[in-house]
């Protein structure tokens with residue numbers, strides 16, 4: 001179904017739901033049956049009827065505007081670097097409405113009273129599917145990848161313990177280590193801005209020589225947030241085994257967009273971000289582990305009340321009992337079939353990413369800062385020698401570029417950024433990627449920058 005039609009159906013269902021809720025909560029007030037309300041529902045219905053009959057063109061923009069629906073994906077080419085793979089599926093949007101109440105997932109919570117054990121809706125099954133999806137033994141949902149780092153660091157890192165991270169590690173890894181009292185030790189990048197297995201082993205040796213302590217944990221991002229370069233996680237997994245150091249694989253930029261096999265990588269922990277890469281609302285994420293570590297990370301409380309003797313033995317300490325409740329989790333579950341499916345199309349996403357970068361490199365003075373050819377849909381480019389030259393002489397300065405892009409229906413770049421900036425092609429159709437590439441070259445030529453189309 002056309003995405004605009006799908007969204008319109010959703011809007012209709014939402015309005016009908018709201019009307020029903022108002023009828024139930026405020027019966028007899030007529031609030032739910034005003035002329036405007038019913039008229040709007042009627043109007044949307046007729047538009048959809050026309051569409052079905054093949055006779056009408058829907059004025060979706062108008063309907064979307066009335067309901068406040070964000071329509072950036074349908075009407076624009078959105079190159080926002082970090083939102084692309086987190087955008088919700090229509091199924092997730094429906095789940096948000098249906099499960100909006102905070103504890104709505106808990107209606108059928110029965111013994112042993114824990115989120116990951118609930119069978120209706122099928123939350124327990126989802127946890128198993130998540131673990132299988134990552135080829136790990138156990139999984140929990142967490143409020144963001146950062147809470148996954150925190151759970152692991154808090155379980156394994158003691159005060160003053162060194163923890164190995166990448167020189168491109170995300171700041172939330174630093175904070176997780178700091179909260180546990182540990183100290184980060186960064187692995188340097190090689191000349192291609194990659195973290196290698198050898199450099200990791202050297203850093204471990206250096207830390208042992210300096211502190212007399214074996215690091216308590218290694219945390220490495222498969223693709224980092226600055227350049228989206230791919231780091232040698234499988235090699236680092238082997239090094240971690242050799243030194244007997246637990247290894248946390250940060251899949252914030254991979255879990256949900258490309259296949260991730262925890263056992264193959266040799267990861268003891270896999271952390272993913274729902275709102276970054278799993279078409280889920282914030283804050284959501286996943287923490288998966290092996291049987292070897294599950295009891296440590298998902299340990300249950302031993303605490304007993306001194307006056308009441310109360311115990312809550314089934315609750316997991318690091319999860320604070322239960323984690324994602326209500327619509328956040330249900331939307332994650334609703335998107336999961338699509339998410340699983342789309343990881344199989346990663347090669348195609350890479351072809352689109354490379355097509356765009358190739359065409360951008362045809363603009364004289366443009367460069368790619370990320371490794372190239374691209375292995376990710378997110379890239380950092382440097383247009384200091386092209387669009388920024390124009391910006392310097394333009395009365396709108398750096399904003400000329402955003403003006404030109406938005407005139408062409410392209411959004412999501414950081415307004416005013418004409419030097420080094422990030423963009424993502426994730427989820428864009430071929431048509432949109434080609435249009436984007438054409439537009440960039442068109443803007444370049446408009447301002448007399450040379451475009452070498454030799455590769456075409």
Ligand SMILES: Cc1ncc(COP(=O)(O)O)c(C=O)c1O
Nearest residue numbers: 144145146170172221225252273
């Ligand atoms: C590489 C990387 N790791 C972790 C995170 C944190 O993810 P979350 O927002 O799910 O906690 C981010 C978020 O920007 C990231 O880019």
